[in-house]
Amino acid sequence: MxxxxxxxxxxxxxxxxxxxxxxxxxxxxxxxxxxxxxxxxxxxxxxxxxxxxxxxxxxxxxxxxxxxxxxCAGPWRRFSPYLRRMERLGYSSMDDRLLVCGWAAQAARGSPAGLRRTAALIADFERRARIKPPHPAAREQVEFSLARAKSLIGLDTEVAE
Structure with a gap:
């Protein structure tokens, strides 16, 4: 530690x-x-x-x-070196991970590599959140942020039954 x-x-x-x-x-x-x-x-x-x-x-x-x-508002190729740097340094908190998911979703538009990487970031965040769920007071905001990131990269196209 x-x-x-x-x-x-x-x-x-x-x-x-x-x-x-x-x-x-x-x-x-x-x-x-x-x-x-x-x-x-x-x-x-x-x-x-x-x-x-x-x-x-x-x-x-x-x-x-x-x-x-x-x-994050620019192309993936400008964003991705800083994403790799953040991953190398490690995230300070789950909040930081969630922010990066949102930023990556914005930057991924038009980039197949960016879309794949962002989907992996979101899946990793969700896995970690199942292990250590967010505080109940923050749960709604976390769900909203994840839904927005998924929407930006097209993961919200699944039909709910």
Whole structure:
């Protein structure tokens, strides 16, 4: 099990979130390539500040989430390298897995490889959710998000009897 972050690194992650928010707002109308470049610079700076492997990995996960969010509206080939990166780093939570399912469904349009990969992500999420079901208060939102992702990739075409 990974070692928890120390108080100093938790504070750095809080600063990262604040700086990311400011950067995101300042670049809201910028092209995706410019946003990615700016997020990479932010990541590089914060990776230098983190002292532990767990802290560095958390910075990478958070910025990879930003990369995925920014590239999901574009083609699969732009999105997929960041998906592979997130899978390599590991997901922080089931919430992150669910977000990635939705983003992948958006990015998969028009890509047979993207559709297959997204269907596999959704199936993996559902399998994990059966093992450890979401909190009852979140269940409706999880079901809605999964249904939307399935709809985007055409998995909702099955006729319910």
């Amino acid at each position: 990974p070692r928890p972050l120390n108080k100093d690194e938790e504070e750095r992650l809080g600063r990262l979130a604040q700086e990311w928010d400011r950067l995101y707002l300042s670049l809201r109308t910028a092209p995706v390539a410019k946003k990615i470049q700016a997020f990479r610079q932010l990541e590089k700076r914060f990776l230098k500040e983190m002292r532990t492997a767990a802290g560095k990995r958390q910075v990478q996960r958070r910025l990879t989430g930003a990369f995925l969010m920014e590239t």
